[in-house]
Amino acid sequence: AQTVTQSQPEMSVQEAETVTLSCTYDTSENNYYLFWYKQPPSRQMILVIRQEAYKQQNATENRFSVNFQKAAKSFSLKISDSQLGDTAMYFCAFMPYTGNQFYFGTGTSLTVIP
Amino acid sequence: DTAVSQTPKYLVTQMGNDKSIKxxxxxxxxxxxxxxQDSKKFLKIMFSYNNKELIINETVPNRFSPKSPDKAHLNLHINSLELGDSAVYFCASSQDGRGTEAFFGQGTRLTVV
Known part of the structure; x- marks a missing residue:
């Protein structure tokens, strides 16, 4: 069974600072995909970043980057130059290579303080 | 044009009623x-369809019945609503379910009173 753990229920960061959200997962599979989704107060789920497990290189999207440690089964999200619009719930998600469903973590509520 | 649209966005209904989300x-x-998505924000898969075929049916009470009339539509019908069914229900789609990004609808907040 696949499980995803986000150990930080709530975090806060000053505007323009950097914050790292942690995520660990448990799987016996060798190939899989990892995602970070953002859910602002509007409730809309928005993809932040995606990582393929067979790629060693960490994914980056503008101010968002990941630290993917396959052996440690760790997939943390770093947000640089935090902006007020980054305030949201952030969900880490796992999808096995065979696909067909996402396994979500319990989420981290991030507040960016002006 | 909205990529994934769900209706209604809010649904308040009494226990025992039958309702559908499109x-x-x-x-x-x-x-x-x-x-x-429950009150603690935890997201759990209920159903997954690929090309109108049911692929995943997690441990969901059989009061919940999905229907996919075509590839572009996946409706959720719920019979005999219970208080515990109150939650936000999200529809999503992805290209092929094989690691591609999922696009989510805005969710339907269902409140059973």
């Missing part, structure tokens, strides 16, 4: 999902 995607995707 979902449509205009992305040409093959895979569609229903997820339930």
């Amino acid at each position: 979902c449509e995607q205009n992305l040409g995707h093959d895979t569609m999902y229903w997820y339930k």
Whole structure:
């Protein structure tokens, strides 16, 4: 069974600072995909970043980057130059290579303080 | 144009009623999902369809019945609603369900009173 753990229920960061959200997962599979989704107060789920497990290189999207440690089964999200619009719930998600469903973590509520 | 649209956005109903939530995607995707988000924000898969075929049916009471009339639509019908069914229900779609990004609808907040 696949499980995803986000150990930080709530975090806060000053505007323009950097914050790292942690995520660990448990799987016996060798190939899989990892995602970070953002859910602002509007409730809309928005993809932040995606990582393929067979790629060693960490994914980056503008101010968002990941630290993917396959052996440690760790997939943390770093947000640089935090902006007020980054305030949201952030969900880490796992999808096995065979696909067909996402396994979500319990989420981290991030507040960016002006 | 909204990529994945769900209706209604809010639904308040009494226990014992039957209700439906509709979902449509205009992305040409093959895979569609229903997820339930509980009061603690935890998201759990309910159903997954690929090309109108049911692929995943997690331990969901059989009061919940998905219906996919075509690849672009996945509706959720719920019979005999219970208080515990109160949650936000998300529809989503992805190209092929194989590691591609999922696009989510805005969710339907269902409140059973």
